[in-house]
Amino acid sequence: MIDAVRLADASKRAWCLTQKVTRKRRATLRDVAQAAEVSVATVSRVLNAPATVSPITRERVEGAIDNLRFMRSPAARAINSGRTRAVAALVPTLDHAIFARFLGAMETRLGELGLSLLVATTGGDPDLEERKAWGLVEIGAEGLIVSGVSHSTGLDRLADRHDLPIVATSFFDPDATMPTIGYDNRAVARTALDHLTALGHRRIGVIHGPLEGNDRTQARLDALKASSDRAQLSFHAGDLGVGGGCRATAAALALPDRPTALLCLSDVIALGAMFELQRAGLGIPGDMSVIGIDDLSWSKHSAPGLTSVSLPVSEMGAEAAAALASWIETQERPDHRILSHLLVPRGSTGPPSGV
Amino acid sequence: MIDAVRLADASKRAWCLTQKVTRKRRATLRDVAQAAEVSVATVSRVLNAPATVSPITRERVEGAIDNLRFMRSPAARAINSGRTRAVAALVPTLDHAIFARFLGAMETRLGELGLSLLVATTGGDPDLEERKAWGLVEIGAEGLIVSGVSHSTGLDRLADRHDLPIVATSFFDPDATMPTIGYDNRAVARTALDHLTALGHRRIGVIHGPLEGNDRTQARLDALKASSDRAQLSFHAGDLGVGGGCRATAAALALPDRPTALLCLSDVIALGAMFELQRAGLGIPGDMSVIGIDDLSWSKHSAPGLTSVSLPVSEMGAEAAAALASWIETQERPDHRILSHLLVPRGSTGPPSGV
DNA sequence: AATCGCAATGTAACTAGTTACAAAGAGTCT
DNA sequence: AGACTCTTTGTAACTAGTTACATTGCGATT
Secondary structure, X not given: OHHHHHHHHHOOOHHHHOOOXXXXXXXXXXXXXXXXXXXXXXXXXXXHOHHHOOHHHHHHHHHHHHHOOOOOOHHHXXXXXXXXXXXXXXXXXXXXXXXXXXXXXXXXXXXXXOOEEEEEEOOOOHHHHHHHHHHHHHOOXXXXXXXXXXXXXXHHHHHHHHOOOEEEXXXXXXXXXXXXXXXXXXXXXXXXXXXXXXXXXOEEEEEEOOOOOOHHHHHHHHHHHHOOOOOEEEEEEOOOHHHHHHHHHHHHHOOOOOOOEEEEOOHHHHHHHHHHHHHOOOOXXXXXXXXEEEOOOOHHHOXXXXXXEEOOHHHHHHHHHHHHHHHHHHOOOOXXXXXXXXXXXXXXXXXOOOO | OHHHHHHHHHOOOHHHHOOOOOOOOOOOHHHHHXXXXXXXXXXXXXXXXXXXXXXXXXXXXXXXXXXXXXXXXXXXXXXXXXXXXXXXXEEOOOOOHHHXXXXXXXXXXXXXXXXXXXXXXXXXXXXXHHHHHHHHHHOXXXXXXXXOOOOOHHHHHHHHHHOOOEEEEOOOOOOOOOOEEEOOHHHHHHHHHHHHHHOXXXXXEEEEOOOOOOHHHXXXXXXXXXXXXXXXXXXXXXXXXXXXHHHHHHHHXXXXXOOOEEEEOOXXXXXXXXXXXXXXXXXXXXXXXXXXXXXXXXXXXXXXXXXXXXXXXXXXXXXXXXXXXXXXXXXOOOOOEEOOOEEEOOOOOOOOOOO
């Protein structure tokens, strides 16, 4: 009854007479104030500083809030606070365990810091990345987290235009224009190679995925090529995913001078390699050693356990979240940060059979 | 020079004299209007309907926009349009390929519809889900997508309070309070069981993950238990992930009356089972058949290829995105929608050895 | 020449909150 | 009793855009 009167009262507002009223109107702070017979300031206080309002008034206001099913407009709050409390992450894909783990850790840390996470996938396309980045900023992202080194220049323009905090991850490069938080991909690849050469391998097949739009793979390959004096390396490219690993491994096995070990640039590829070796009837590590990179959650459970280089992906997600949050909060650009990787030797690597 | 004058002019605004000026001020639409010597309406038109502004004026305004590095405030736009153009998805974890694939498909479709995706993880905890849901709505999510059946009642309150569109996924249930878009988990489990019994298996080990907070697993187990007349079923629970699959499989193998087939409630668990069987020196499918559920991207590449029940996860993500978008747009609640699954027979299943 | 129509632009009122400041009232101290 | 403080509340001006409506001025009809 009372509500009906109030709503009728409210209809003197101009817009109520326009066609704009397609959906039934949501109660505003002014409606609540009217219903509770207090001023808007009092209602605002009930919401933001209940202690400063007398219990009797507070109760009346709370009653009105419930009656009218009032909810604050996020936009109106944001316009006053200047904060949207959301940041965005741009990743090539979610279909890779490594990015999913990264985002998961990031989201958790952001949640602790009172921020929410917008996620967009780019498919590794710098143009799409730029378009989505603009879109995310236009709906209110206060900062961005991107993956990899190579980005369109539009991203720098965006950062410049907005004074927008952007943190780059998955690699470490103190010379990059934006702060980088990640690991040294070249060192990661060398760690894997060192492990194999230390075991005595001299003919090593490097199994990797696509290069386009994937600078991590490129950096790893560069490092390996620079170390090619240490062993005879053959390179085998495959598609994304386990299937690519299978096919590239098949190519390596067909080599006249077959390698004694396979250095896979990711654990997913290594899984494909292991499947392919099993199909070929070759024992691991007896006939062929296999090493991966990533140390995914299943790697320790495979038969045999997959030797891998563990990457600090979760830590990277959490650190990137913290760095971005502090940048937004303090307006102080965070430093670059390098995270260390770790060789995890397991059953899939051993000395070459001839030794 | 000119800019300096304008900024000095602007300082007559009250807040410029307060301490609030910690960060250097961003140009507003009014600053641009002043710089270009036009009205705010004209600037707004240059941004929203450039064709209605004369080229000469437009150019002057665009110049001012560039000079002042002006960017529209997302909050101010949102307050007028009533739209934030963001929706949120709540998933138990990102560490499962199945959720990552789901979210990826959803994000892609949302992008096509001009919406962005907020992602939050709940760890399967209904309380955390509720807290995060409120948080997401408070920063402006226009709709929610949740996974699974069992949610805290707070979620219904939220939906009621805001008239907030919430779509539930990963299961289909026409009786649920919110629209569901998903597959019939009971039928999925029966499809897997049917395949094994049709091959002649009568002793089947069911390998599954944790039950708490996972209604999909529960529904599948219920269906299997209801069909226990068709075969002698033993149930083996393991932790999340490949490791859990390994341990549960080890338990199944230790049974005095060992099963001839393993029905794994996910492909990840099946991978653990395959590893464990390999460790035990048992051949697939010669000594033991293995079937999974999900049909992950690697399943066709394993050795042997993993028979699995393919779930329409990508389709589900895209459909959920479309349904939520249309709900927001039209204010019309979408219908429940069931998506069909499909048995994908591959090398890992065959008749039991005794037959 | 007067009127019409249209394009281009400006004024001011909206969107839904927050908050500085003012004011009123009650209780306490001198 | 008067001055003081403290709590509680209200008024109105902010936040940064959008937009309905009014106005101006020009060229084309009649």
